[in-house]
Amino acid sequence: MPDTPRPIGSDAPQLAQPRYTPIKRRSFFMYAGATAGATALVLAGCSKDSDTTPASTNTTISLGTGDVGVLNYAYALEQLEAAFYAQVKGLTSTPLSPAEVTYFTQVAAHEAIHRDFLRAAINRDAPGKLLQDLTPNFSGIDFTKRTMAAGDSKLGILDAAKAFEDLGVAAYNGAGKLIKSPAYLVIAGQIVSVEARHAAYVRNLITPGSFAADDQVDATTGLDKALTPSTVIAIMGAFITQKLDASTVGH
Amino acid sequence: MNFFQLIDQLAEVDPDVLDRFDSRRAVFNSLGTLARRSALAATPLFMGALFQKAYAGTASVSTDVLNYALTLELLEADFYRQFIASTLIPGGAPAAAIAKIKQHEDAHVTLLTSTIRTLGVTPVAGTSTTGVRFKALPAGATYANYLAVAQVLEDTGVRAYKGRAAELIGAPNDLLTIALQIHSVEARHAAQIRTMRGQLPWINNNDDLKTDPAYLNGVRNATGTSLTLGGATFAIPAYDATKPSPLESNVLQGATAAAAAVNTATALGTPYTADDAAAAFDEYLQAAEVVDASRAGGLLA
Incomplete structure (x- = not known):
């Protein structure tokens, strides 16, 4: 490394410093937070009720490669969210307030539109590459509870909504750099900000003022979370009957 | 400074960092034994040469996008400073929410400023009296007036990041990811401000401000392709009048x-x-639309 020697006493720390101190904290919170979120979801997935394993879980379904892989990845996420909110919307007896039901009905429409749009876009741009319909497994969610109480083994509706929305935001944020087509990146951006709005709203329902709390947005860097597809798919796994493989997404 | 810790941390934010060196093994081999590694790694000269080589030439037009983003963050941060200084914000939840949002905008300013500087470019700057700052609201402005401006600023910020994200495709140092991580925080802020104003968290057809220019498109005055603000000059794409940004x-x-x-x-x-x-x-805005006098450009002091 015979580069020209420089007065490094100040140079190295200067180069390192901005990418060093903040990132250290960011990474910590990113992973700490991801773990916390993942724990809630994994706990839900490990509910004692869900001890039957359908045969279909033996087959792993690849999300595909390149941009289509990213689109299928988003499609998987939106399928999960849309199915969840459809169930919330369809409850004949709900623990949510009438105002909350009104809001969630709109959120349900947004997520269904995201799902159907992605399906249409994949069929349009990559015929034959569409991910199959996924079968949700919501046995870890208690749809009679608004939020989980101490000692509950299942998530309440709002807990699950918050987990899905925050996960969605982190998923799109982490997938952006895997996208090669500007048009797809823009559409992902158009979707993720709506997910972030949902997330902020749901968070405030659970804890007023937590729309961008420190467990989700690093207080030092002001950055939201970003997670890799494989991390997200692993967390989602608790809520989907099929086993997905995101290892080739974007490659 | 722990050299190996530094490499690991860089690898977290920049997965390609090790590829930037000859290779992980080559780096480690070149360092030799543990004792020599420690001795060498403690040498600033070695560190500087290594990193200078690894990151040489990665600064690019990305810094134009970052300076553009920094301009918006400075505008937001100074707006919230003035909002808080107005003493119009009710104590309790509203004050806490605005303080949290300002904390994030300040953090974005710090992060973008240091990132641009790291890439060897002069960052846009602003203080309460110089450079990029918010044009004070007229005397007699109310809490509701400030909140309405906050909504416009946040929703515009959300649209603005979308408009230039594509320019960061393939940019080094995970700049695109960082931009996206700021973008979604702006969306959270927007949802919060909207809720405080009694609006839905998302942009919708019943918005009381839906005819504000922030939610429309086009420019009042066609701007050039270069902006000089707060001690820095950066390029923006020329306004494409044939493709005004979509309406919400x-x-x-x-x-x-x-x-x-x-x-x-x-x-x-x-x-x-x-x-x-x-x-x-949500929809995007062209950069020229964002900095137009009818939008963020008109809010600059």
Whole structure:
């Protein structure tokens, strides 16, 4: 490394410093937070009720490669969210307030539109590459509870909504750099900000003022979370009957 | 400073960092034994040469996008400073929410400033009296007036990041990811401010401010392709008058170079209302539209 020697006493720390101190904290919170979120979801997935394993879980379904892989990845996420909110919307007896039901009905429409749009876009741009319909497994969610109480083994509706929305935001944020087509990146951006709005709203329902709390947005860097597809798919796994493989997404 | 810790931390934010060196093994081999590694790694000269080589030439036009983003963050941060200084914010939850938002905007300013500087470019600057700052609201402005401006600023910020994210495709140092991580925080802020104003968290057809220029398109005055603000000059794409940004009521999404857009209200198999279809997607703004006098440009002091 015979580069020209420089007065490094100040140079190295200067180069390192901005990418060093903040990132250290960011990474910590990113992973700490991801773990916390993942724990809630994994706990839900490990509910004692869900001890039957359908045969279909033996087959792993690849999300595909390149941009289509990213689109299928988003499609998987939106399928999960849309199915969840459809169930919330369809409850004949709900623990949510009438105002909350009104809001969630709109959120349900947004997520269904995201799902159907992605399906249409994949069929349009990559015929034959569409991910199959996924079968949700919501046995870890208690749809009679608004939020989980101490000692509950299942998530309440709002807990699950918050987990899905925050996960969605982190998923799109982490997938952006895997996208090669500007048009797809823009559409992902158009979707993720709506997910972030949902997330902020749901968070405030659970804890007023937590729309961008420190467990989700690093207080030092002001950055939201970003997670890799494989991390997200692993967390989602608790809520989907099929086993997905995101290892080739974007490659 | 622990050299190996530094490498690991860089690898977290920049997965390619090790590829930037000859290779992980080569780096370690070149360091020799543990004792020599420690001795060498403690040498600033070695560190500087290594990193200078690894990151040489990675600064690029990305810094134009970052300075553009920094301009908006400075504007927001100074706005919230003035909002808090107005003493109009009720104590308790409203004050806490605005303080949290300002904390994030300040953090974005710090992060973008240091990142731009690291890339060897002069960052846009602003203080309460110089450079990029918010033009004070007229005397007599109310809490509601400030909140309305906050909503416009946040929703504009959300649109602005979308408008230039594509320019960061392939940018080094995970700049695109960082931009996206700021973008979604702005969306959270927007949802919060909207809720404080009694509006839905997402942009919708019943918004009381839907005719504000922030939610429309086009420019009042065509701007150039270069801006000089707060001690820095950066390029922005020329305004493309043939493609004004979509209105927030838009339901035609996903057009590509090769394929037409999909109508998200009528062409998805299941029919959806135009309002739901429009609200499900936020729209972008061209940079020239953002900095136009009718939008953020008009809020600069």
